[in-house]
Amino acid sequence: MSLFATGVTVVTSVDDEGNPHSMTANSFTSVCLDPPTVLICVAHGTHTYGYVEHSGKFGINILGEDQEDLGIYFAKRPEDRQEGTEYNYTISDDEIPVLDNSMVFFGCQVVGSHVYGDHTVYMGEVKEVRRNEAGAPLMFYQSRWYHPGAAGRE
Numbered sequence: 001m002s003l004f005a006t007g008v009t010v011v012t013s014v015d016d017e018g019n020p021h022s023m024t025a026n027s028f029t030s031v032c033l034d035p036p037t038v039l040i041c042v043a044h045g046t047h048t049y050g051y052v053e054h055s056g057k058f059g060i061n062i063l064g065e066d067q068e069d070l071g072i073y074f075a076k077r078p079e080d081r082q083e084g085t086e087y088n089y090t091i092s093d094d095e096i097p098v099l100d101n102s103m104v105f106f107g108c109q110v111v112g113s114h115v116y117g118d119h120t121v122y123m124g125e126v127k128e129v130r131r132n133e134a135g136a137p138l139m140f141y142q143s144r145w146y147h148p149g150a151a152g153r154e
Contacts, residue, residue: 002141002142002143003141003142004141005139005140005141005146006026006139006140006141007026007028007062007063007137007138007139007140008024008026008062008063008071008137008138008139008140008145009024009025009026009028009040009060009061009062009063010022010023010024010025010060010061010063010070010071010074010099010102011023011024011025011028011040011042011048011052011058011059011060011061012058012059012060012061012089012096012097012098012099013048013051013052013055013057013058013059013096013097014051014055014095014096014097015047015051016051016054018095020089020097021047021048021051021078021097022061022074022097022099023042023046023047023048023074023075024070024071024072024073024074024075025040025041025042026140027040027041027042028040028060031123035125035126036125036126036129037111037123037124037125037126038060038106038108038123038124038126039121039122039123039124040058040060040121040122040124041119041120041121041122042119042120042122043118043119044118044119044120045118047077047078049120052110052122053120056109056110057094057095057096057107057108057109057110057124058096058108058110058122058124059092059096059097059098059099059105059106059107059108060104060105060106060108060124061098061099061102061104061105062102062103062104062105062137063102063103063137063138064101064102064103064135064136064137064138065135065136065137065138065139065147065148066135066138067101067102067138068138068145068147069085070085070087070099071138071140071145072085072145073085073087087099087100088100092105092107092128092130093107093128094107094109094127094128096108096128098130101132102132103131103132103137104129104130104131104132105128105129105130105131106124106126106128106129107126107127107128107129108124108125108126108127109124109125109127110122110123110124111123111124111125136148
């Protein structure tokens with residue numbers, strides 16, 4: 001699977017107290033355009049799984065190539081995250097955290113789910129889209145961060 005280049009997203013949700021929670025994920029894809037629907041796969045051992053399961057909503061924040069530090073930070077379990085990585089959220093109309101400066105944000109309502117093994121596949125109908133004018137996307141390829149914009153500059 002490392003030979004399949006993917007974009008990098010940060011899935012946002014809210015914890016039981018309504019505080020923002022985030023997780024890096026590349027298991028994201030578009031399902032259909034009418035109605036606009038996406039899917040994510042979330043491991044049962046993550047905090048995100050419980051928060052999405054409880055709230056029935058999630059956000060997808062597509063990262064730009066200048067946001068590798070956020071991809072690395074949110075790939076760690078919350079208890080392993082160290083200080084030093086700066087980020088901010090705003091809150092969408094549906095009370096989903098929006099990671100500031102992401103290339104694109106999709107606010108999603110869960111419309112279906114399927115448990116398979118140690119993951120749940122969530123189908124989310126897109127209720128809100130925010131787009132920032134940004135450069136190239138951050139990608140993951142061969143188990144490494146990949147910057148397509150830098151490839152043309154070498």
